[in-house]
Amino acid sequence: EIVMTQSPATLSVSPGERATLSCRASQGVRSNLAWYQHKPGQSPRLLIYGASTRATGVPVRFSGSGYGTDFTLTISSLQSDDFAVYYCHQYNRWPPGWAFGQGTKLEVK
Amino acid sequence: EVQLVESGGASIHPGGSLRLSCAASGFTFSRRAMGWVRQIPGKGLEWISGISASGSDRDHADSVKGRFTISRDSSRDTLFLKMDSLRVDDTAIYYCAKYPAFHYRDYYFDSWGRGTLVTVSS
Numbered sequence: 001e002i003v004m005t006q007s008p009a010t011l012s013v014s015p016g017e018r019a020t021l022s023c024r025a026s027q028g029v030r031s032n033l034a035w036y037q038h039k040p041g042q043s044p045r046l047l048i049y050g051a052s053t054r055a056t057g058v059p060v061r062f063s064g065s066g067y068g069t070d071f072t073l074t075i076s077s078l079q080s081d082d083f084a085v086y087y088c089h090q091y092n093r094w095p096p097g098w099a100f101g102q103g104t105k106l107e108v109k
Numbered sequence: 110e111v112q113l114v115e116s117g118g119a120s121i122h123p124g125g126s127l128r129l130s131c132a133a134s135g136f137t138f139s140r141r142a143m144g145w146v147r148q149i150p151g152k153g154l155e156w157i158s159g160i161s162a163s164g165s166d167r168d169h170a171d172s173v174k175g176r177f178t179i180s181r182d183s184s185r186d187t188l189f190l191k192m193d194s195l196r197v198d199d200t201a202i203y204y205c206a207k208y209p210a211f212h213y214r215d216y217y218f219d220s221w222g223r224g225t226l227v228t229v230s231s
Contacts, residue, residue: 034217043113043221044154044204055219087154091217095168100146100154 002027002093006086006101012109013078021073021104023088028068032092035064035073038103039084047086048073075106083108111135111220113205118225125195125229131188131205131222139163139183142208144218145190147201157203158190159213166212173199195229202226 003026013019023033031051038044046055048064051071061076075082088101117129131143144159158179160167167179178191188205203225206218 032215032217036218036221041223043223044206044218045221046217046219049217049219089154089217091215094214095170096156099156102153 001098002029002090003098004088004090004101006088006104008104009102010105010107012107014109015078015080017078017109019075019078019082019106021075021086021106023066023071023073023101025069025071025090027093029090029092031067032090033064033066033071034089034091035062036087036089037082037084038087044087078106080108082106111207113207113220113222115203115205115222115225118203118227120228120230121195123195123197123229123231126191126193127195127227129190129192129203129205129225129227131190133186133188133205133207136207136220138181138186140211142211142213142216143179143181143188144206144208144213145179145188146204146206146218146221147199148204148224149198149201154204155201159208160188161213162211168213192227195227197229197231200227200229 033051035048036044052064085103112134114132145157160179176194205222207220208216209219
């Protein structure tokens with residue numbers, strides 16, 4: 001069963017700075033990797049699919065990269081609205097098992 | 110605008126049953142696969158169930174197989190999750206989510222609801 005591991009668990013960054021979040025798959029998932037943003041009490045929001053394609057309406061400061069087992073979500077200049085929990089999600093392997101990473105909480109430094 | 114609104118969450122004793130509903134709008138429900146994802150308090154997200162646009166294919170995670178059943182009613186644009194033999198470790202927020210395709214395999218979720226809380230406790 002594939003396992004997705006996100007690091008770090010918590011990332012403290014100041015507004016205006018760059019944030020880099022990592023996601024590693026225990027087996028290769030090609031580019032079948034998505035990223036979601038989740039704020040308390042709200043719906044999770046799709047940010048990135050296909051490892052690097054921004055979803056409709058997602059600001060250009062969000063970018064995704066990677067292939068196979070190692071992936072990165074970069075937020076180039078943090079805005080106050082960006083502080084949230086971020087999840088990666090592999091959709092290459094079936095059954096999905098624990099298809100989501102455990103999340104990275106992005107907090108204000 | 111896509112909207113997914115879950116309902117049916119409640120506090121219930123172990124061994125009990127619940128049926129969650131998800132009212133969908135803003136897209137052609139009958140042409141999109143749907144799924145359920147849960148979040149155990151303080152933990153991450155767990156994929157629970159998926160159903161194809163036609164309803165002919167469906168799958169469940171091993172953790173709920175034989176106890177939970179996903180279904181859909183395209184005449185009412187509504188997704189369901191029937192939950193039987195509930196256990197304490199089923200306590201979670203349950204999210205309804207939409208796939209961007211007819212089938213759920215090999216796809217991510219492009220829209221989510223806000224979730225409904227299920228608490229299983231004696």
